[in-house]
Structure formats: structure tokens, C-alpha cells
Amino acid sequence: PNVGESGVEPGSRARGFLDRWRDPVGKGDATRFSRRLEWSGISPEAVEWVTSHEAPPRGLEIPGWARLLGEALSEIPGGAEAGGGVSAEDGPIPFEEVLRPFVTWATRKAKHRAPSIRDLFSPRSVEDARRGLLRRLSDRSAITLLAEFRRGSHAYAHFTGTMDAGRWMDLFEEYPVLARQFGSTILFWIDGLIELALRLAQDGSALAEAVGDGSGGGDANGPGMVDRIHFGAGDFHDGGRATAILTFENGTRVVYKPRDLCAEAAWFGLLSWLNRRAGDGVEMFRTLRVLPRDGYGWMEFADPAPLEDDGQAADYYRNAGRMVCLVYVLGGVDCHFENLVASGSDPILVDLETILQPRPRRDPASAPGSPRAHSVMRGWMLPSWKSPVEGGKPLDLSALGCQESQETEFPEWVWGDVNTDRMSVQERPMSLVPRSNRVVDPSGQPGLSEFLDPLIEGFDEMYRWFRGAREVWLSQPDPIVGMRSCSIRVLLRATATYGKVLHRGTAPDLLRDGVEWSIHADVGASAWLGWKRPPPLWGALEAEHAALLVGDVPRFETPGDSPDLPLGSTPDLVGCFQEGAFDRFLTTLGELDEADRAEQAARIRQSIATWEMVRRGDSDFDLYLAASLSPD
Numbered sequence: 001p002n003v004g005e006s007g008v009e010p011g012s013r014a015r016g017f018l019d020r021w022r023d024p025v026g027k028g029d030a031t032r033f034s035r036r037l038e039w040s041g042i043s044p045e046a047v048e049w050v051t052s053h054e055a056p057p058r059g060l061e062i063p064g065w066a067r068l069l070g071e072a073l074s075e076i077p078g079g080a081e082a083g084g085g086v087s088a089e090d091g092p093i094p095f096e097e098v099l100r101p102f103v104t105w106a107t108r109k110a111k112h113r114a115p116s117i118r119d120l121f122s123p124r125s126v127e128d129a130r131r132g133l134l135r136r137l138s139d140r141s142a143i144t145l146l147a148e149f150r151r152g153s154h155a156y157a158h159f160t161g162t163m164d165a166g167r168w169m170d171l172f173e174e175y176p177v178l179a180r181q182f183g184s185t186i187l188f189w190i191d192g193l194i195e196l197a198l199r200l201a202q203d204g205s206a207l208a209e210a211v212g213d214g215s216g217g218g219d220a221n222g223p224g225m226v227d228r229i230h231f232g233a234g235d236f237h238d239g240g241r242a243t244a245i246l247t248f249e250n251g252t253r254v255v256y257k258p259r260d261l262c263a264e265a266a267w268f269g270l271l272s273w274l275n276r277r278a279g280d281g282v283e284m285f286r287t288l289r290v291l292p293r294d295g296y297g298w299m300e301f302a303d304p305a306p307l308e309d310d311g312q313a314a315d316y317y318r319n320a321g322r323m324v325c326l327v328y329v330l331g332g333v334d335c336h337f338e339n340l341v342a343s344g345s346d347p348i349l350v351d352l353e354t355i356l357q358p359r360p361r362r363d364p365a366s367a368p369g370s371p372r373a374h375s376v377m378r379g380w381m382l383p384s385w386k387s388p389v390e391g392g393k394p395l396d397l398s399a400l401g402c403q404e405s406q407e408t409e410f411p412e413w414v415w416g417d418v419n420t421d422r423m424s425v426q427e428r429p430m431s432l433v434p435r436s437n438r439v440v441d442p443s444g445q446p447g448l449s450e451f452l453d454p455l456i457e458g459f460d461e462m463y464r465w466f467r468g469a470r471e472v473w474l475s476q477p478d479p480i481v482g483m484r485s486c487s488i489r490v491l492l493r494a495t496a497t498y499g500k501v502l503h504r505g506t507a508p509d510l511l512r513d514g515v516e517w518s519i520h521a522d523v524g525a526s527a528w529l530g531w532k533r534p535p536p537l538w539g540a541l542e543a544e545h546a547a548l549l550v551g552d553v554p555r556f557e558t559p560g561d562s563p564d565l566p567l568g569s570t571p572d573l574v575g576c577f578q579e580g581a582f583d584r585f586l587t588t589l590g591e592l593d594e595a596d597r598a599e600q601a602a603r604i605r606q607s608i609a610t611w612e613m614v615r616r617g618d619s620d621f622d623l624y625l626a627a628s629l630s631p632d
Helices: 010-026 030-039 044-052 064-075 096-113 123-151 156-161 165-174 176-210 262-278 310-330 448-468 470-475 480-485 495-504 514-521 538-549 581-591 594-615 621-627
Strands: 226-231 244-248 253-257 290-293 296-300 340-343 346-349 406-416 424-432 487-490 556-559 577-579
Touching (some): 010 030, 010 044, 064 096, 064 165, 064 176, 096 123, 123 226, 176 253, 176 514, 176 538, 262 290, 262 296, 262 480, 310 448, 310 581, 310 594, 406 495, 448 470, 448 594, 480 581, 495 514, 495 538, 514 538, 577 581
Antiparallel strands (some): 226 244, 244 253, 253 296, 290 296, 487 556
């Protein structure tokens, strides 16, 4: 009775899990690991119970993903499905033949629940959406499917031809974590497509007026049918939701964001206000039209455009300097290369969910922070470096500094001979390729160092304007006060950390056991175990794990005027921040002075000087590390 089906005593099994958990989380420190268990109310007895009971407790409700996956398996045809319908503009997708039946079933399910999909989306855009689901399912399952394929000596066509519902059921029983991720991905895709269709139908006319060209694509009641759709323009959050770029029949492109766009509306309202105050017809900033709705919104698409001449290049960097100052004073972060569009003389930030940030509470046992810890480098607008991968250059993810391809420390799967008998995969460092943020000059690539003076001029001008108009800013009800009530995304840790967890979480050994996968995903705890008592944000770990388990990048929001962190299904973390995001901005505004301006300008100069040194290939990394001022 004390030995499970595996023949391993429960106590021994539990000790094995605890040992494997202790190493990555506790870093070999028994005290740190004991904090991890104690702070989450986990006892060794609880670990033993979980690891020795394979069946779920009686009365446990079957989750939605499991019901949906069971329904799909009972209805999909056996074997592989030919490639009819799903476009292949981006090349073959690993194991797409055996995944297509699920995509076809999910499409039929979505159209049955929301018939308006047929009226709103052209066949080509539906194929785009199907292709997105196909790639997501392949990302989740391809490594495991390759391992299964290699178990036998059959040809690829034979393997795919035998993947009927019964074989899939056997696979999901062997890899239950894969079953959860697979079912969740399909469920999220169906719900997300239906949600988009309903919102598009509801907002059609207002959308054409607010962010389109007003022509309605030939339809007086809206922008016409969606002709192309690109999902995944960013990470997946909150139940598989992601930004999408819609192209309508008349060529108009609109960005759909399945989250609150109050921050974007307030930001571009602020830029318009600044343009009006500049006078003399001067337009310092280009603005985008935004249509915010309850929990989602639409935004004008920003096209990248090359520079016309050196004069426009100087204007670009002068405007960029002004924007660096705005981000600094507001306290924004995460303004990296993927969130900036270089359009002629205009740098345009297109993702503003982190433009304000609350002030975190510090560990009482740690040394006091510097009064000048708030730096222009925190926003990631300016060149900022991560440690170099072995034998490579430092990695710069900043909006202005990331202008050339770089090899990163982030892993990716590279497939060879896809969907053939010789199919293979290798893990390699990902190459980072700047696109929309790249400053393109027809006469050659302009260097940041060549336009340092306009960059500093723009920063100084905006900084001194802030100081001179401080009382005006504080007294105006709009637009700056409008940010007070915006939902602000809080970054608990670097998004790349989550990306590594999700990438390595596709390993078959982890997909076999939920406890093993949970240990793998427990990356956030280690960073906080240096505290002597549970840190204020400790309660967010459970929500992090839940998001990662279904393939999402965890996302947390807080009202701009609150020091609390809402967690939805679990109790809110009350008072977990020392200062709310908007109050932190007011504090910074009140501390602006000439000494701080000079210090931040010096940081800008130092950042650009280091950028030039790294670009030249200087191998003295000690010098680079001494000169670099990475975000804290």
C-alpha cells in the first residue's frame, strides 16, 4: 500500500522532488530553501501527498481545457490532414500535418459560436489566424512529437498517418502537462477570435472614424472586411491574448490590443498638449489616434520610414532626446527596441503600458538606495547592455541603441529538413534583428554619436520646460492627471526570464509531470529569498506559475494611483508598493533641479560613448562595464 505504480516509495519520491527543487531555487542554501517552503505554507508532508497521489481528489471539477480537448479528440478524423487552406508563406511548420485537424476543428467551433466571423474576416485573414494557432500548437508539442517519431524506425509519412485520436490520447496520458498546454492553447484561440469578432462588429463605425482613414473600405457602416491579420505582435498574456495587426480591404492597418489603452490615450493626449504649447506651428511629437474601450482598444498603425537627409536625422535625435526626458520624468520602463517605431524625423513609442511604475518596497535589511537611483537609463530608451554571451559583444536591447543584428543569450529551436524522414532540431542562441526602430538613412547608417548634440539639446529643453511649467502640470486636469486612473503594467522581472522558462518547458521530461514542470517554472522565488521575511510581492508567485503553466507570459496591472497589486482570483497584495505610480511621478517632478539635469545629461553622454566603443568592437569588457550604466 505504500508503494505506487512506479514501484517507488512515496517518501522517497517526495525527497527526490525536494532535492531537485532545492538546487535551482535555494542555490544550495538550506536556509533559503526552507524560506521558500515556509513562506508559501508548504510542508514536506504536503509534498509527499501530492507526489504520491496520481488521481485528482474526488469532486474536482474538470477544467475547461480538458473538456474541450476531449471534445476535439472525439470529433477530429484520424491521421494527418493535407495542407488545404492553411497558407505557408512563412515556410513549413514542424508536424503541421498532424496538428491541422485540431486547427480545422477549432475554426469550425469558433464560426459556430460566432457566425459574424464569416462576415467580418476574409478567407485569407481566417487562414492567417489558423496559421497562428498552428504555429502555437507546434511550439508546444513539436519537441515531444519529434521524440515520439524517433522512437520507431518508420518514415515520417507513416508516423503522421498513425496519429489518430487514440494515439493522441495515449500521448496526452504520457505527457499530461502537454495536454493542459495543448487544450488551453486551443481554448484561448477560440475565445480570443470570437472576442475579436464581437468587438470588431461593435466598434466598426467608430473604429473607421477614430483610427482608420474614414472611408470605411466601401462600407458606410465600418472599415470593411479584415483582409489580413497578424497575431502575436508581442507576448501572449491573460489567456492567450496578444496584440494583432489588422489590414482592411482598403489597405488601412489598425492595431488591436486586448488590454486597457488608457495609458496610450493619455500619452498621445499629453504629446498633443505639448505640441500645442510649443506654439509657432512647431510639432515636437507625432501622435497616433487611439480608440480606448473597456478592457481593450484600437490604435493607429505606425509605419516606419527612412530619413530624408542629415537635417531630418538631427530632428529625429532632438525629438528622441525630448522623449527620453518624458520617459525619465514619468518613470517609464521597458521602452526597448520592439516598442519604438522610427518614422522619418519622428521616434514613436507604440506600447505605453509601463510608462508609469510604482516604487517598490526595499528589503529593510539591505543598504539604503541612492537618492539618485532614478536614472534616464531605467527606461531602456538609451543604449544599455546585458553581459555578453561567451565570445560575443554585449547585448543592447534599447530603443535607440539596438540598430544592428546581435546574437543573444536567449535560446531558440532551429529545425532542419522539416516534416521529412531526416527531420532534426538544434537549440541555438537567438539572433536579434531590429526592424521598426532602425534609423534608416539612404546615404548610410547614422550613428548615435554623430547626433549626440541634438539628443542632449532635446533632453535639456524638455527637462527645463518641465521645471518651468511644474505648477501648470500639476494644476491641469488633462492630460497628465488622466494618467492617475490608468491601469499600469508592473514588471516583476524581465520578460526574457519568462521566455526561457517557456522555451525549456517544452522538454518532454518536464511535460510528463506537473510537479517537475512547476519546479522548473519556480524561477521567481529565488530572487526574493535573500529577504529575511516574505517580501511584499511574494503572493504574486502563484499567479506567475498559473500563467506560465498554460503558456502565457505573466502580466500584472495596478491602478496608477494605488500602492496595491490586484491579483484577481487570489487576495490583493495591499500596500506592496512604497508609492503608487502616479505619486512616484509627482515625487520625481518635485525633485527636478539643475544638478539632476546635469547628472542625467552626463549619463546620456556616457551611454552613447560606450555604445560607440562597443560598436567599434573594443574587446576591453572591463572598460565597457565601467562605462555602462545599465537600468537598475
